[in-house]
Amino acid sequence: xxxxVFFFWxxxxxxxxxxxxxxxxxxxxxxxxxxxxxxxxxxxxxHIARLVAKxxxxxxGKPIVVANKPGGGGSxxxxxxxxxxxxxxxxGIISQSAILQPYLMKGITFNYKKSxxxxxxxxxxxxxxxxxxxxxxxxxxxEIIKKAKERPNTIRTGVGGTWTGSDVVRLILEDATGAKFxxxxxxxxxxxxxxGVLGGxxxxxxxxxxxxxxxxxxxxxxxxxISTEKRDPRFPDIPTLKELGYxxxxxxxxxxxxxxxxxxxxxxxxxxxFRKGVAEEGYREAxxxxxxxPGWAGPTDSLRAMxxxxxxxxxxxxxxxxxxx
Amino acid sequence: MCAFLGAxxxxxxxxxxxxxxxxxxxxxxxxxxxxxPTGAMIMLAGIYYGAQxxxxxxxxxxxxxxxxxxxxxxxxxxxxxxxxxxxPALGIAAFGSFIAGSIGVLGLSFLAPPLVDAALTFGAPEYxxxxxxxxxVLTFLAHGSMLKALIMAxxxxxxxxxxxxxxxxxxxxxxxxxxLMEGVGLVQIAMGMFGISEILLNIEKTMKxxxxxxxxxxxxxxxxxxxxxxxxxxxxxxxxxxxxxxxxGGAVIASFTSYAIxxxxxxxxxxxxxxxxxxxxxxxxxxxxxxxGAFIPLMTLGVPSNVVMALLLGALMIHGLTxxxxxxxxxxxxxxxxxxxxxxGNLMLLVLNxxxxxxxxxxxxxxxxxxxxxxxxxCLIGVYTINNNIFDIYLMIFFGIVxxxxxxxxxxxxxxxxxxxxxxxxxxxxxQSLIMFQGDFSIFITRPISGVIFGIAIVLLILPLFAxxxxxxxxxxxxxxx
Numbered sequence: 001x002x003x004x005v006f007f008f009w010x011x012x013x014x015x016x017x018x019x020x021x022x023x024x025x026x027x028x029x030x031x032x033x034x035x036x037x038x039x040x041x042x043x044x045x046x047h048i049a050r051l052v053a054k055x056x057x058x059x060x061g062k063p064i065v066v067a068n069k070p071g072g073g074g075s076x077x078x079x080x081x082x083x084x085x086x087x088x089x090x091x092g093i094i095s096q097s098a099i100l101q102p103y104l105m106k107g108i109t110f111n112y113k114k115s116x117x118x119x120x121x122x123x124x125x126x127x128x129x130x131x132x133x134x135x136x137x138x139x140x141x142x143e144i145i146k147k148a149k150e151r152p153n154t155i156r157t158g159v160g161g162t163w164t165g166s167d168v169v170r171l172i173l174e175d176a177t178g179a180k181f182x183x184x185x186x187x188x189x190x191x192x193x194x195x196g197v198l199g200g201x202x203x204x205x206x207x208x209x210x211x212x213x214x215x216x217x218x219x220x221x222x223x224x225x226i227s228t229e230k231r232d233p234r235f236p237d238i239p240t241l242k243e244l245g246y247x248x249x250x251x252x253x254x255x256x257x258x259x260x261x262x263x264x265x266x267x268x269x270x271x272x273x274f275r276k277g278v279a280e281e282g283y284r285e286a287x288x289x290x291x292x293x294p295g296w297a298g299p300t301d302s303l304r305a306m307x308x309x310x311x312x313x314x315x316x317x318x319x320x321x322x323x324x325x
Numbered sequence: 326m327c328a329f330l331g332a333x334x335x336x337x338x339x340x341x342x343x344x345x346x347x348x349x350x351x352x353x354x355x356x357x358x359x360x361x362p363t364g365a366m367i368m369l370a371g372i373y374y375g376a377q378x379x380x381x382x383x384x385x386x387x388x389x390x391x392x393x394x395x396x397x398x399x400x401x402x403x404x405x406x407x408x409x410x411x412x413p414a415l416g417i418a419a420f421g422s423f424i425a426g427s428i429g430v431l432g433l434s435f436l437a438p439p440l441v442d443a444a445l446t447f448g449a450p451e452y453x454x455x456x457x458x459x460x461x462v463l464t465f466l467a468h469g470s471m472l473k474a475l476i477m478a479x480x481x482x483x484x485x486x487x488x489x490x491x492x493x494x495x496x497x498x499x500x501x502x503x504x505l506m507e508g509v510g511l512v513q514i515a516m517g518m519f520g521i522s523e524i525l526l527n528i529e530k531t532m533k534x535x536x537x538x539x540x541x542x543x544x545x546x547x548x549x550x551x552x553x554x555x556x557x558x559x560x561x562x563x564x565x566x567x568x569x570x571x572x573x574g575g576a577v578i579a580s581f582t583s584y585a586i587x588x589x590x591x592x593x594x595x596x597x598x599x600x601x602x603x604x605x606x607x608x609x610x611x612x613x614x615x616x617x618g619a620f621i622p623l624m625t626l627g628v629p630s631n632v633v634m635a636l637l638l639g640a641l642m643i644h645g646l647t648x649x650x651x652x653x654x655x656x657x658x659x660x661x662x663x664x665x666x667x668x669x670g671n672l673m674l675l676v677l678n679x680x681x682x683x684x685x686x687x688x689x690x691x692x693x694x695x696x697x698x699x700x701x702x703x704c705l706i707g708v709y710t711i712n713n714n715i716f717d718i719y720l721m722i723f724f725g726i727v728x729x730x731x732x733x734x735x736x737x738x739x740x741x742x743x744x745x746x747x748x749x750x751x752x753x754x755x756x757q758s759l760i761m762f763q764g765d766f767s768i769f770i771t772r773p774i775s776g777v778i779f780g781i782a783i784v785l786l787i788l789p790l791f792a793x794x795x796x797x798x799x800x801x802x803x804x805x806x807x
Contacts, residue, residue, distance in 0.1 A: 068713070070507065076714075105496070107499070153763060156761050184761050185757070187753070194627075195626070199447070213647070214648065215626065218650035289647055
């Protein structure tokens with residue numbers, strides 16, 4: 001009997017010695033993690049969430065399950081995340097809408113700084129300005145701006161829903177150039193914009209790569225410019241708005257966030273795990289197909305980027321006196 | 326093989342009201358990661374069809390639309406079930422869907438490019454015209470008092486406005502409630518107004534009275550059923566297919582429109598709503614044909630015309646393929662593989678579901694007092710699965726009570742539901758048109774296509790006046806004879 005007790009304690013002592021130090025300091029994760037996507041299945045953000053889940057989970061160690069909570073242009077997802085327990089088992093996809101919505105929508109209780117801790121950036125995508133190839137507006141972008149200034153409110157541009165990335169790019173462009181377009185909103189996004197441009201109902205449209213890239217490759221669309229700082233290596237022929245002389249550098253960025261109060265060790269662990277996931281070849285390939293670009297940035301850098309966007313938005317809101325509705 | 330699995334999964338999912346194909350497909354998406362792209366598409370397509378058919382099953386058996394496209398099937402399908410004719414109803418739904426799907430697949434294979442070009446000519450003004458036409462069609466749905474039907478329609482339009490305004494982002498009638506921001510979901514309303522209210526009405530009656538006629542009048546459609554339905558099926562297919570092609574067009578509208586037109590063309594319009602087989606054949610064919618048509622914009626342009634297509638788009642992208650004009654040329658095997666899979670899927674569904682009909686029918690024989698708690702549970706769980714949102718349950722119950730009261734006072738739910746669907750689409754198209762043309766109202770008539778559609782709508786509106794005129798003469802002449 002004494003022998004058995006001795007061996008028991010010996011085994012216990014040995015196993016404690018051999019437990020890897022990480023596990024000691026961080027008893028996480030012990031079960032699966034929920035990743036909230038405030039958008040319907042099949043949408044761009046849902047797609048990104050699923051990619052992050054698929055490639056991140058092997059580094060996180062436990063399955064990551066995407067929970068779709070569509071509603072309010074993403075706000076329901078953000079609210080859900082803000083209200084969740086900060087124990088690291090609920091994460092969410094965050095887009096720039098999270099920064100913008102408190103300024104422009106009534107009934108929003110979350111705030112990107114106060115309600116969330118940003119884990120890391122995971123991807124971004126450019127807004128492209130596209131038109132029908134060979135159509136009357138398949139001309140250098142500078143000429144379109146000139147036309148728009150000469151005759152304001154005659155050129156029809158399609159954007160996604162109100163205050164989505166494309167709408168913001170339009171606003172920034174109009175602000176930077178003084179041109180005024182007819183803004184035709186399309187809440188359903190790309191699926192309405194693409195036929196609109198092809199059918200000639202819209203003179204041009206602003207939208208994410210996933211909308212125009214397939215038809216661009218097929219030779220049906222001309223892309224006049226993209227909104228990011230640098231050219232996209234997949235589309236080396238498309239100039240950036242900056243190159244064309246407009247002070248616009250805007251990328252629709254996507255982050256992973258956790259509820260405020262989630263402890264630092266968990267945030268850092270996740271950031272590192274997702275960094276590895278985002279660096280994977282498979283992630284890049286899958287992003288390519290959707291015309292997103294993988295891009296990782298850590299918690300501090302991501303927060304700084306969001307603050308930068310916040311500043312831009314605040315300036316525009318003040319200038320155009322935009323109020324919450 | 327994948328088609329079979331997909332079809333089974335889909336049917337199971339479709340039978341659970343609320344959890345539609347979108348939910349099932351997104352849950353099973355990770356399962357397809359390991360498969361080849363063709364296999365994955367086949368399975369997902371199988372789920373999609375299966376879910377649609379499963380939705381029809383619950384519509385017929387228990388008056389609960391499994392998803393929005395199955396709402397119209399409730400109208401006559403459930404009545405047939407109550408008369409002991411659930412078998413023929415399910416059968417004609419299966420066959421009608423199969424025929425429509427097959428014709429749709431043919432249409433897709435051969436007519437895709439020219440159809441797409443035609444569809445592209447539809448801009449916002451044309452959509453608005455089409456929606457207006459849809460609203461006039463609504464008047465064909467009315468049974469009893471036209472006034473009551475119109476009241477329901479107006480209420481439906483109102484409910485349709487709840488949510489975020491598309492142009493300005495202003496919230497309308499949401500009372501600051503985040504759950505109402507995207508509007509009131511159609512499936513929640515339909516499940517409430519049809520399913521829950523039916524349960525409430527039935528519980529009212531003495532338990533001894535059987536809700537369902539237990540003597541079965543045949544398990545499958547008989548010759549007479551076929552003769553009556555074949556026209557409905559073909560017409561439904563045509564209507565559904567074309568409405569499905571239009572990006573943003575829908576199976577819901579297709580099903581309502583084909584039902585209404587079938588009624589208009591019928592020699593006994595009054596029988597619609599009391600369990601007439603054409604009332605099942607038409608919408609079922611229409612919504613299947615619309616499902617086929619919806620693939621066209623996806624495959625040819627890479628543009629998804631509804632949420633399910635968007636999911637398929639995402640699935641293809643995860644597998645490294647980009648749908649669009651290049652898909653046909655670069656990956657012809659995938660393109661034709663999908664087409665073939667559709668056909669196989671349709672066939673599979675038929676094969677799978679026909680033997681199940683006797684089983685479903687037996688299910689109805691369970692005494693109602695035991696049956697209805699399960700149905701209720703089904704609904705409650707199902708509606709939650711749509712959005713993982715408890716609010717939807719409250720919504721469904723609320724509309725259940727509304728539907729119950731409506732039926733008590735002889736107001737019909739169908740015009741209400743159609744208005745909820747059409748209202749927002751109509752308003753969006755209208756405002757987009759006016760924005761595009763800076764307030765010029767004349768475009769609706771000067772643009773050829775929209776002008777023609779408006780013309781048809783006006784004709785349809787005026788037509789009853791002529792009929793009324795001749796009826797007055799008949800009545801007058803009858804009076805003279807006295």
